[in-house]
Amino acid sequence: MTAKHLTQAIVFGIFAAVSALVVAVISFLLYYIFSNGLSSVSWEFLTSPPEQDGLKGGIMLSIAGTLLLVFFSVLFAFPIGVLSGIYMNEYSRENAWKKMVRLMTNNLAGIPSIVFGLFGLALFVKAANFGASILAGSLTLAAMILPILIRTTEESLKQIPGDYRAASLALGATKWYTIRHVVLPSAFPNIISGLILGVGRIAGETAPIIFTVAASYLTQFPQSIFSQVMALPFTIYYMASSHPNLLEARPIAYGAAVVLLAIVLSLNLLSRLAVTQDKLGAVRYFLSIVFPPLGIALWAQYRTRKPVVANDCIFAAGVGGGLYTLLLFIQYLL
Amino acid sequence: MFAKGISIKELQLWYGDFHAVKGVSMEIDPKAVTAYIGPSGCGKSTVLRCLNRMNDLIENVRIEGEVTIDQQNIYAPQVDVYALRKKVGMVFQKPSPFPKSIFENVAYGLRVNGMRNKTEIADIVEKSLKGAALWNEVKDKLKQSALGLSGGQQQRLCIARAIAPNPEVVLMDEPTSALDPISTVQVEELMSDLKKHYTIVIVTHNMQQAQRIADKTAFFYVGYLIEYTDTQSLFNNPKEEKTQKYISGDFS
Numbered sequence: 001m002t003a004k005h006l007t008q009a010i011v012f013g014i015f016a017a018v019s020a021l022v023v024a025v026i027s028f029l030l031y032y033i034f035s036n037g038l039s040s041v042s043w044e045f046l047t048s049p050p051e052q053d054g055l056k057g058g059i060m061l062s063i064a065g066t067l068l069l070v071f072f073s074v075l076f077a078f079p080i081g082v083l084s085g086i087y088m089n090e091y092s093r094e095n096a097w098k099k100m101v102r103l104m105t106n107n108l109a110g111i112p113s114i115v116f117g118l119f120g121l122a123l124f125v126k127a128a129n130f131g132a133s134i135l136a137g138s139l140t141l142a143a144m145i146l147p148i149l150i151r152t153t154e155e156s157l158k159q160i161p162g163d164y165r166a167a168s169l170a171l172g173a174t175k176w177y178t179i180r181h182v183v184l185p186s187a188f189p190n191i192i193s194g195l196i197l198g199v200g201r202i203a204g205e206t207a208p209i210i211f212t213v214a215a216s217y218l219t220q221f222p223q224s225i226f227s228q229v230m231a232l233p234f235t236i237y238y239m240a241s242s243h244p245n246l247l248e249a250r251p252i253a254y255g256a257a258v259v260l261l262a263i264v265l266s267l268n269l270l271s272r273l274a275v276t277q278d279k280l281g282a283v284r285y286f287l288s289i290v291f292p293p294l295g296i297a298l299w300a301q302y303r304t305r306k307p308v309v310a311n312d313c314i315f316a317a318g319v320g321g322g323l324y325t326l327l328l329f330i331q332y333l334l
Numbered sequence: 335m336f337a338k339g340i341s342i343k344e345l346q347l348w349y350g351d352f353h354a355v356k357g358v359s360m361e362i363d364p365k366a367v368t369a370y371i372g373p374s375g376c377g378k379s380t381v382l383r384c385l386n387r388m389n390d391l392i393e394n395v396r397i398e399g400e401v402t403i404d405q406q407n408i409y410a411p412q413v414d415v416y417a418l419r420k421k422v423g424m425v426f427q428k429p430s431p432f433p434k435s436i437f438e439n440v441a442y443g444l445r446v447n448g449m450r451n452k453t454e455i456a457d458i459v460e461k462s463l464k465g466a467a468l469w470n471e472v473k474d475k476l477k478q479s480a481l482g483l484s485g486g487q488q489q490r491l492c493i494a495r496a497i498a499p500n501p502e503v504v505l506m507d508e509p510t511s512a513l514d515p516i517s518t519v520q521v522e523e524l525m526s527d528l529k530k531h532y533t534i535v536i537v538t539h540n541m542q543q544a545q546r547i548a549d550k551t552a553f554f555y556v557g558y559l560i561e562y563t564d565t566q567s568l569f570n571n572p573k574e575e576k577t578q579k580y581i582s583g584d585f586s
Contacts, residue, residue: 163430
């Protein structure tokens, strides 16, 4: 082996080690959350409202609150985001105004989430006088995903070949007809994928909802969009750090974290399913997040340049699942 | 004056400061194939795209002169450019079927023009696919995605799509440059069928192709129309020195 080969081997070795480290950190994180939280999760935990300041009962109201917030913020942000994206990519010419809008969009994406929370408090809760409510909270979250939606729409539209537009216009179609019948349908899977990722993002946000909507303990469903709700990330925060009885509250926090992770990871899977032709590949990807051993098995196969076959995946998933259950069981015994 | 032909008078075109077409005038025969040849950047595609006003879509473009189709100057202010493009179909260099079914690709131009009647649409789609010599290959899979077709089939599908709205003129911008030799022959054979019904203007880099299919050929060079006459005379007996040099391959 020459010195060149040796250097190359060392450098690639470092790359491999670093990426293995990333996998290890994520695997450990998931393992830690799931092993601590899975024992709290039961059918009752998922379907009952909380009792005794959240220590008894379940987290149904937090799940429902998170879903409501997601629903309303998408309702507000999706049309605005998609229409702005269309305007930016299809109609606006490269001029000062477009640069300005792009700059603002990028700035919006870079604002820390706590600042969004304060902004929501000042504008929606106080100035608009919505109070701490679903309306104020989902408007705040909507402002947060807006830049994601604008950018993904713009990027998705950019990927559509100009040939489609030219061919449609050459057939006598107007620009709007072309966008509606050729460009948007082709870009839609990517736009939806961006939306789902955005939803995953806001489903897990705590800071923007602290001042604008989230309640630490409620016993009934919200009556209107002017009611407060509980939400999963805030419930985790409250049970893990602010509850008067932290020791008893901790397992609930872990349980809620498992549920939130499951929701976010499922959204991640969904967003991949939305864009990919290779549905099996997306499922495989998802499984390798949930079962890191599967990911490692797939990686090993990639290394040996053997085509990955479904049987191997099922086998790896089986081994991974088995190991996983074993780990949980050991944890339980300890 | 030709009743159904195209007449170009003193056409000038600038992309920003770049003078791309310099005073081109020509009469294009109806129901014949006219080929535009010339080295890259000579303005042949630009002149072609002036005939259905596709150049309008480019920023900073300025056009002067007249293009008359059906005794109407298509650059007159009151002209409906969408109606014009229905009358002047176009086939592009790269086969560009929409990511829709084979049927919907051909039906697209009909739906654009507001046709709703399903049987009428189905009839025209069938007629157009037959006209593009594609019907026998796709009649059992009209509902399948057009992207599953081969390159040559996709290009014939694009021709079917272009002729479905029943245009008078079909413009073809290097329609075979992305195709294999067999598909190229199929498309060329198709063109000699199509000229019975349509006026065809084709841009080509391939001089043999021009000789095989075109009734008349125009040679462009740096924005000027250098020579325009019967294909046979242009290739066998060129009047201009530049034409002579270009067709003998003696050209930078």
